[in-house]
Amino acid sequence: MKDVTIIGGGPAGLFASFYSGLRGMDVRIIDVQEKLGGKMHIYPEKIIWDIGGLAPKPCYEIIKDMVSQGTHFNPEVALGEKVIDIRKLNERHFELETNLGNVYESKSVIIAIGGGIINPKELNVQGAERYKLTNLHYVVQSLKQFKNKDVLISGSGNSALDWARDLSGYAKSVTLIYRKADISGYEAMNQLLEELQVRKLPNTQIKQLIGDPAGDCIEQVILENTDTGEIDTANYDEVIVSHGFDRESTLLAQATTRVEMLNEYQIKGLGNTTTSVPGLFACGDIVHHEAKVHLIASAFSDAGNAANLAKQYVEPSAKPEGYVSSHNAVFKADNEKVIQQYL
Numbered sequence: 001m002k003d004v005t006i007i008g009g010g011p012a013g014l015f016a017s018f019y020s021g022l023r024g025m026d027v028r029i030i031d032v033q034e035k036l037g038g039k040m041h042i043y044p045e046k047i048i049w050d051i052g053g054l055a056p057k058p059c060y061e062i063i064k065d066m067v068s069q070g071t072h073f074n075p076e077v078a079l080g081e082k083v084i085d086i087r088k089l090n091e092r093h094f095e096l097e098t099n100l101g102n103v104y105e106s107k108s109v110i111i112a113i114g115g116g117i118i119n120p121k122e123l124n125v126q127g128a129e130r131y132k133l134t135n136l137h138y139v140v141q142s143l144k145q146f147k148n149k150d151v152l153i154s155g156s157g158n159s160a161l162d163w164a165r166d167l168s169g170y171a172k173s174v175t176l177i178y179r180k181a182d183i184s185g186y187e188a189m190n191q192l193l194e195e196l197q198v199r200k201l202p203n204t205q206i207k208q209l210i211g212d213p214a215g216d217c218i219e220q221v222i223l224e225n226t227d228t229g230e231i232d233t234a235n236y237d238e239v240i241v242s243h244g245f246d247r248e249s250t251l252l253a254q255a256t257t258r259v260e261m262l263n264e265y266q267i268k269g270l271g272n273t274t275t276s277v278p279g280l281f282a283c284g285d286i287v288h289h290e291a292k293v294h295l296i297a298s299a300f301s302d303a304g305n306a307a308n309l310a311k312q313y314v315e316p317s318a319k320p321e322g323y324v325s326s327h328n329a330v331f332k333a334d335n336e337k338v339i340q341q342y343l
Helices: 011-022 039-042 061-071 158-167 187-195 250-254 297-312 329-340
Strands: 002-007 027-031 075-081 084-089 093-098 102-111 119-121 148-152 175-177 199-201 204-211 216-223 231-235 237-243 245-248 280-282
Touching: 002 093, 002 280, 002 297, 011 027, 011 039, 011 061, 011 102, 011 297, 027 102, 039 061, 039 119, 084 250, 102 297, 119 158, 148 158, 158 175, 158 187, 175 204, 204 237
Parallel strands: 002 027, 002 102, 027 075, 102 280, 148 175, 148 237, 175 199
Antiparallel strands: 084 093, 093 102, 119 245, 204 216, 216 231
16 A cells, blocks of 8 residues: 555656655556656657756656656656556545556555557558568657668658758758648748758658568658659658557546546646545646646646645645755755765
């Protein structure tokens, strides 16, 4: 039995873990992915600007900092497990069941699952799966692997356009294809891609992938014009597919203990991170309340609020807020280590 179990290991879940640990609670994190960091792993090279007081830096650097902070108080971490049911048995007693058949007990629960489980939509072309470990990509983990390469990007949403912009001038060439006549991402990017000399092929889709003699890598791509049916064959070193994401959020719709929803994807916050179920709190993109701004920074505020409320639910006599972090005695030794880095 833990004091609090956090479903989700993204920005909100990790800060909720940190702040719950700061408040002396015994914490568990459960996440369906194999590593902590949430959907920020989808765009690790993206420069993050919207965290107050933090200078812009690559997302992968922020992930490392968040994970280090979120695990500071040594929470129990269960990765690769999907919570499939939430059952409130009585006051300060929840059961969380996962797809692996495990049942975890907890006095309170914080839901921090963002927009649900997000997976990139895969290319619907026969045999495409064989190239996922080589030069067919659904996420750009590092720009380095595209250095001086001929790159094909399929898609015209914001992610595809961002990758086209970031790879331009870094890759040998960048070609952007999309099924419709116009790109669907933000308008200003269209002019920018012109200036960056990104080759754009509207009304075009991938028809077939042809592998090298060993069958391990894509060597040629057969392209089809969606209007005329005309076929063209070209050689590319790397292929990036950005056709959007499948989002799964069945947990809240199917859980034994139901929470009041604002819409299909968001929990209704009762003015803060409190939900309609006492002892069950929510933070980050999954919840909406009056004071909510949907930024990474606001996920941290939500998380601290949820942790404080969980503390009072588990221990009604507890103070509403934790002691100021930097002056808290639990950080005395760690503060001295940090100070040494700046002397």
